[in-house]
Amino acid sequence: MILVPEISGVGQKPNYTEYNRHPYLFKFVSDIIKSPDNILSFGCSIGEECRAIREIYYPDTKINIHGLDVRESNIEYAKKNTNKNLNIQFYNYKTFIPIEYDIIFAMNCLCHYKLGIDRWIKTVDNILDMVKKDGIFVFHNTTYDITKTKLKDRIDIVTIPESYNYLIDLKCTYKKTDVLRKVK
Numbered sequence: 001m002i003l004v005p006e007i008s009g010v011g012q013k014p015n016y017t018e019y020n021r022h023p024y025l026f027k028f029v030s031d032i033i034k035s036p037d038n039i040l041s042f043g044c045s046i047g048e049e050c051r052a053i054r055e056i057y058y059p060d061t062k063i064n065i066h067g068l069d070v071r072e073s074n075i076e077y078a079k080k081n082t083n084k085n086l087n088i089q090f091y092n093y094k095t096f097i098p099i100e101y102d103i104i105f106a107m108n109c110l111c112h113y114k115l116g117i118d119r120w121i122k123t124v125d126n127i128l129d130m131v132k133k134d135g136i137f138v139f140h141n142t143t144y145d146i147t148k149t150k151l152k153d154r155i156d157i158v159t160i161p162e163s164y165n166y167l168i169d170l171k172c173t174y175k176k177t178d179v180l181r182k183v184k
């Protein structure tokens with residue numbers, strides 16, 4: 001399986017990230033999958049997302065947390081500035097070897113995408129290939145609606161109960177398709 005990397009200057013540029021940016025999604029997912037083997041933050045930027053996932057939601061360092069980003073400077077920064085005791089592995093496309101993940105977070109990274117829908121679908125298809133069957137794909141803030149593409153047969157929507165609404169940050173717009181289960 002070959003991941004579709006970003007083409008410099010064509011795809012998404014903004015680098016903004018935030019520690020524990022989406023507690024609404026993190027908390028729900030960590031409640032439904034309590035003991036995953038492997039978690040990937042796709043488009044992890046400088047590592048804040050991985051750090052929050054470890055420190056707040058999955059503190060057991062036997063759970064593998066990987067971060068992948070197309071921008072090598074982000075990965076260099078993340079490696080240098082993340083406490084080694086957290087046991088988080090960061091990769092760029094030169095070092096990343098795809099494995100199967102119980103959970104993949106792809107948040108705020110396949111939005112503002114100027115490559116067109118075909119390349120976007122190919123990228124998302126590649127990401128889905130890495131999610132274990134019945135694993136969770138958290139796909140937040142995206143250019144296109146995955147449920148309106150040919151990838152819809154690969155996923156089921158997982159509905160987040162209203163009891164989690166207290167965690168919604170009004171800066172963020174959540175869609176009912178943010179949390180998906182991979183079915184094939």
Ligand SMILES: C[S@@+](CC[C@H](N)C(=O)[O-])C[C@H]1O[C@@H](n2cnc3c(N)ncnc32)[C@H](O)[C@@H]1O
Nearest residue numbers: 006015016017018043045069070071107108109
């Ligand atoms: C706005 S930041 C979001 C970071 C984090 N996921 C968050 O939600 O805070 C988007 C990141 O996705 C990365 N990115 C964009 N397209 C990518 C691709 N095809 N593969 C890997 N990383 C990508 C960018 O380099 C950038 O660091």
